[in-house]
Amino acid sequence: MKKIIIIEDEILIQQSLKKLFERRGYSVDVSASGKTAIDMILVNEYDRIICDLMLQDISGFDVIEESKKKFSPEDISKIFVIMTAYNSPQVLSRANSYQCRLLNKPFEDLDEAMRLMTE
Amino acid sequence: MENRPNSPSEAVHERLTLHLDPAVLEELGDDFYLSSHFELLPISEARYSFLKKGERLWVNYPDGEYCDFPFYRKNIVLMLRGLEKKIPSRSHAQEPFDLLVRTTQSIEKRVFSAASPGRHTKDLWDEIIRKINSLSLESHSLRDLTEKLLSVPFLQNFETSLVILHLKGQTKAELQGSLWRTEKVQSFIEVKEFNSFFNSVKKSKIKSFSTDTFPKLNLPFNGSFLAKEVISRKYSLVAVASRHDFLSYGREEIELFETCIDLLQPHFERLIDQEFSDKRISELRICLKDFPLPLRIKNSVTGTSFQNDLMKSELQEQDIFFTKKVLGPFSLDLYDSDELRHYAFDLFHFQRISLLGELLNTLRHELSNPLFGLMLGSQMFRTLEVSGDNKDLMKEIEKNVARCQVIIENFSNLYQIQNDPKPVLLKKIIDESLVLAKSEGREMIKKVSFEDDTEYLEISVPLIFVVQILFNLIVNAAQALRDAGTRAGELSICVSREGEGIAIHVKDNGPGIAEEKVAQLFKPFFTTKASGTGLGLVLSRNLALKMGGNLEYIMNNESSGAHFALTLPVS
Numbered sequence A: 001m002k003k004i005i006i007i008e009d010e011i012l013i014q015q016s017l018k019k020l021f022e023r024r025g026y027s028v029d030v031s032a033s034g035k036t037a038i039d040m041i042l043v044n045e046y047d048r049i050i051c052d053l054m055l056q057d058i059s060g061f062d063v064i065e066e067s068k069k070k071f072s073p074e075d076i077s078k079i080f081v082i083m084t085a086y087n088s089p090q091v092l093s094r095a096n097s098y099q100c101r102l103l104n105k106p107f108e109d110l111d112e113a114m115r116l117m118t119e
Numbered sequence B: 001m002e003n004r005p006n007s008p009s010e011a012v013h014e015r016l017t018l019h020l021d022p023a024v025l026e027e028l029g030d031d032f033y034l035s036s037h038f039e040l041l042p043i044s045e046a047r048y049s050f051l052k053k054g055e056r057l058w059v060n061y062p063d064g065e066y067c068d069f070p071f072y073r074k075n076i077v078l079m080l081r082g083l084e085k086k087i088p089s090r091s092h093a094q095e096p097f098d099l100l101v102r103t104t105q106s107i108e109k110r111v112f113s114a115a116s117p118g119r120h121t122k123d124l125w126d127e128i129i130r131k132i133n134s135l136s137l138e139s140h141s142l143r144d145l146t147e148k149l150l151s152v153p154f155l156q157n158f159e160t161s162l163v164i165l166h167l168k169g170q171t172k173a174e175l176q177g178s179l180w181r182t183e184k185v186q187s188f189i190e191v192k193e194f195n196s197f198f199n200s201v202k203k204s205k206i207k208s209f210s211t212d213t214f215p216k217l218n219l220p221f222n223g224s225f226l227a228k229e230v231i232s233r234k235y236s237l238v239a240v241a242s243r244h245d246f247l248s249y250g251r252e253e254i255e256l257f258e259t260c261i262d263l264l265q266p267h268f269e270r271l272i273d274q275e276f277s278d279k280r281i282s283e284l285r286i287c288l289k290d291f292p293l294p295l296r297i298k299n300s301v302t303g304t305s306f307q308n309d310l311m312k313s314e315l316q317e318q319d320i321f322f323t324k325k326v327l328g329p330f331s332l333d334l335y336d337s338d339e340l341r342h343y344a345f346d347l348f349h350f351q352r353i354s355l356l357g358e359l360l361n362t363l364r365h366e367l368s369n370p371l372f373g374l375m376l377g378s379q380m381f382r383t384l385e386v387s388g389d390n391k392d393l394m395k396e397i398e399k400n401v402a403r404c405q406v407i408i409e410n411f412s413n414l415y416q417i418q419n420d421p422k423p424v425l426l427k428k429i430i431d432e433s434l435v436l437a438k439s440e441g442r443e444m445i446k447k448v449s450f451e452d453d454t455e456y457l458e459i460s461v462p463l464i465f466v467v468q469i470l471f472n473l474i475v476n477a478a479q480a481l482r483d484a485g486t487r488a489g490e491l492s493i494c495v496s497r498e499g500e501g502i503a504i505h506v507k508d509n510g511p512g513i514a515e516e517k518v519a520q521l522f523k524p525f526f527t528t529k530a531s532g533t534g535l536g537l538v539l540s541r542n543l544a545l546k547m548g549g550n551l552e553y554i555m556n557n558e559s560s561g562a563h564f565a566l567t568l569p570v571s
Helices: A011-024 A034-043 A062-065 A073-079 A089-098 A110-118 B022-034 B095-113 B122-138 B143-151 B191-203 B251-289 B338-385 B389-414 B426-436 B465-484 B536-544
Strands: A003-007 A026-031 A048-052 A080-084 A101-104 B010-013 B016-019 B036-041 B047-053 B056-060 B066-069 B071-073 B077-081 B160-167 B172-179 B185-188 B208-210 B225-229 B235-242 B295-299 B305-307 B322-327 B331-333 B446-448 B490-498 B501-508 B551-552 B563-568
Touching: A003 A011, A003 A034, A011 A110, A011 B338, A011 B446, A026 B010, A034 A062, A034 B185, A034 B331, A034 B338, A048 A062, A062 A080, A073 A080, A073 A089, A073 B077, A073 B191, A089 A101, A089 B338, A101 A110, A101 B295, A101 B501, B022 B295, B036 B208, B066 B338, B122 B251, B143 B172, B160 B191, B160 B251, B160 B322, B172 B191, B185 B191, B191 B225, B191 B235, B225 B251, B235 B251, B251 B305, B426 B446, B465 B490, B465 B563, B536 B551, B536 B563
Parallel strands: A003 A026, A003 A048, A048 A080, A080 A101, B446 B490
Antiparallel strands: B010 B016, B036 B077, B047 B056, B056 B066, B071 B077, B160 B172, B160 B235, B172 B185, B208 B225, B225 B235, B295 B305, B295 B331, B322 B331, B490 B501, B501 B563, B551 B563
16 A cells, blocks of 8 residues: 545645655655645546545545445445544544545554554 | 335426426426426425415425415425515416416316326315314423324324424433333433434335334334424424334325325424424423522512412511613513522522533644654654653653643643542642632741641531632732731731631731621622722622531731631532
């Protein structure tokens, strides 16, 4: 697994994660906009898509919905990692319906979070 | 799924599919359905007004125009659009208008008799429509209407009629109606399940289903059923009817059912609105009943009035402190007495706390992302970029960020009004209050002591109440010390056991309170400070009483400073 995209509009979070992943040997693309990210996902091949739930333009779930053009539900459950600071029951049940990983912000333990995102 | 069977020919006009006999189609020619006078729309696209004029419905078109509306059959409306525009004045143009109506009538007769072969004669239709109109008017609730639906001629061999209603914004949809014509049912369905059911019904062309298809819906019967969706601004609804068998439904039955439900839409709307407003009125009554001041609402026209329990006959007119004309003939009187004012303060306090809670919640959400960014950035630098002393510096940044996260978390927990308070360490409550009053109490020395093993005691009281009281006392002490210019101002908080409960003594070494003023300390609007409201101590005592404790001033000749004791129960 080599190529990752991080979709996150908080630049400090986005850039920090980028550097942390790069240091671990991944090639990392970033996007602060959900819509741009969708175009990138459709054109490029990513092994992992790490996506914030509350983006400025659209939601992380919208990104997943658009990605259905390219990925099967099984792909989606493997490739997507959703990051969120608001884990309401609605968010949890929606994330469950995609069976993708859900990561709470702030991370309790950075190494543990990095492991969950990459394994 | 198949389209409707036996469809002789289809003429498509925008979103409408009108099924016509080829012979009729030929006779009418293209002029009919492409004519600018006619537009064929599903009935759900036109909003009815409830008025009826003669045999004709008046319809409010989506674009706001009203027009006499001669016909509706099945789920199709024939709309005479633009009549008002083309014929400037109705009176001048009565003749062409009538002509148009007559022409339409004859066309309509042919279209519908051709499109509904078999027993769907105009008479049956008229009977059904009459029945629906009459039972809609008889029904006083949505459930009632749903039950009565089974008396419509073609539904007489059906056993069950249900509606599933989802009011926008509610977390559950409600199912109600009658089973086997006798048994009343009611249950609640998760919105997610309801939405998926609603969409299936909406997409379906044949509107007939089997309960096997929707196992999660837990419909109270088994077998095939008809379902039709109704959507409005405030709610979505699915009407369900079943014969309790596994046979499929005939085309006529399906069409009749769909049309019935379409025709019922305005009545659904009316009944739902009515139930809404009944519920609102009863909630309002409860609110007014529990309003913390004596209150009376008078209707000057009818002379009737409503009053709450606190309104007692011995109250005098001069006690009114607030009278307002509220709406039309209604006026509102609020009464007042010293004792009763406390209630108003509670209300004021409660509002303030709720507002603070909301603010803090927003703040927490808004701060959580940037704080997380700072944390992550710092962690990244520490692990990847910097070395030596700078590593420690980055760690220090992380610690501070974590502290901010904890503070904001604690504060928003603090301001949540808890109905069922959890046990909290007494020491923690005192620390929290001192942190809150940190800026006010900067200059004084603070001493906290615990007697009788109270240091690790946990109490189950609303955290925010205790913090609020202690905060008030600490700030009062700090201000008194500052105003008196006391050097080496000192505040001591001492916790001890007292009877069954505990007492928190808050003392300062300031000038204290003059003996003649002590009696007034807990009276509203009494203050010794230039900018004081005179509410702090009143509120604090009210809160203490609410928790089953008390707040008192301790007269002490030995020391000069002020001394308050907050007693609380330990359960």
